[in-house]
Amino acid sequence: MSVIQLETEDRLEYNFVPNNAGFVQFRVRAANDAHIALTTQAAECDPMYEIFIGGWGNSKSIIRKNRTKPDVAEVPTPGILNPNEFRGFWIRWQNGTISVGRENEVPPFLSWNDYEPVNIEYVGVCTGWGASGSWVIEPPRGGPGGFGGAPPSNYTQPRSNFSSVCWAPSRGGQVPPRAFAGGEDNGEPLYVIRAQFNGALIPGKLVPSHGTGYVAWGGNENAVPEYEVLCDFPGQWIATSGGNIPPNALTAGQSEEGEPLYIGRVVHDGALTVGKVQQSHGVCYIPYGGQELSFPDYEVLVQ
Template sequence: MANILDVSTEDNLQYQFFPLSNGSVTFQVKAANDAHIALTQGPQESDPMYEIFIGGWSNAKSVIRKNRTKPDVVEIETPGILSGSEFRGFWVRWDSGIISAGREGEAIPFISWTDPEPFPVAFVGVCTGWGATGTWKIEAAPSAPVAYATPAGYPGAASAGGALVWADAAGGQVPPGAVVGGQDCSGEPLYVARAPHEGAIIPGKLVGSHGCAYIPWGGAEHGKSEYQVLVGGPNNWVPTSGSSIPPGAFPAGESEDGEPLFIGRVSHEGSMTTGKVQQSHGVCYISFAGQELGFPEYEVLTA
């Protein structure tokens, strides 16, 4: 069950910040105007930063702003969207650089914007101002399991703390908060994924537009319509080479022989592609253009 955070905000435009465990937040707010939501990397106002102003300009307009800089990136008319006498429900989501907000019970956002230079969001802040105070009921997701909590049917793996978890997905679905590991030659984001194959659990890449994840095994690239995607943070990549696995790396799977497999990535032919690191082989394997390719110099995902 989700927890409900009861929050009061003064007429001072000072954000109160809360950590996030996924790519969305749902809330109800009672405010006459100017319910502001911030999406940030840390628990403070600092760039990079998204802000969504609901019911600004005397409850007449809503906008999205980046890095506290005008002009706003998008602005729409939303007369009477807030109320000072009753709660109004909303949701805010961010996924692959798409920032959107919608009303409770409506799947289509009333405002959205795609950031060409997205950043990972780890905190949400709320505030009111311009003559308004606010009473909020923020739906907080349950505490995330420790890093790489092992779902049913997958082998055990060491954990390293934090809020990284694996989410089941299929058919190109990208769960909210998915970790972006790189990008395809076309510029499409590639997400950290894993899937079972021939008795192994193998880290690879999710290409949403292809409707599947790809994993490297046996010299070939294998597409998987059902897979798991890494969600949460952090997103730290440490350069290394050969069989040197840096501190903080954590097993994300295992070979068919039971050897731990780590998450790696390499730059190849205009792409940054995620794959598996097998320490005994001294390389990072990626799947690319139908093949499994090995690279002795690579980066490893660490806590």
């Protein structure tokens, strides 16, 4: 099936197309409130996810489930839509994680982990709150339930080193099967995680005996009771320094400003501790002893 083009009125009524591929890419031209529904059938129903891009007067974007408040994820996105030009986006749903990103950008600007995942079969789009919209929806890769056929030449997905790895939602110190151990502290394995914190998606460490994960941010070691664990990952560690990031480094998150974050580790105080690498800062930050510590020499995780 070819690219789908739709016009949506200012009516908040979804137009549904089948898609169980786990990914959709689209372009939309609207002044505000581009709404996307991920559902089990071609109708508004429970369970259902909704993503509002450019809501509240084109000032923020949110994810909600089953049309209930409060919204489960929210991020400021002033001016993200434009009534005079198409803006491209992608949405991915995998292992209970809903991620929303801009076209040709790897890290999502909005994401949320659902510990009771929904089996998505349809994608719906609509506009409202004073806005109409023009949509161009790309077909997902062929397969059961998808549109079938080869994708068009201008179809792009987030880079494989971000989208193809497995991030399993977890909480409370629980370790999913085949979790990737990236460090060690006093004989206890430390697992590679990432978590939402203060508008950023930050790589960090899971210490199972503490019942929580930790991420470095704002000068502190911050506990995160809910997180995603890297699983089934065949990668390796490469020694580097400063802002020298190998091209095959695993992109695992983004700063609150949208800069990609990578997974790094260092030996400190006898522990091999996992943290985040922010290229523009030229260091690896680790959460340790209640603090955010920085190191110019570190190892970075690649695949």
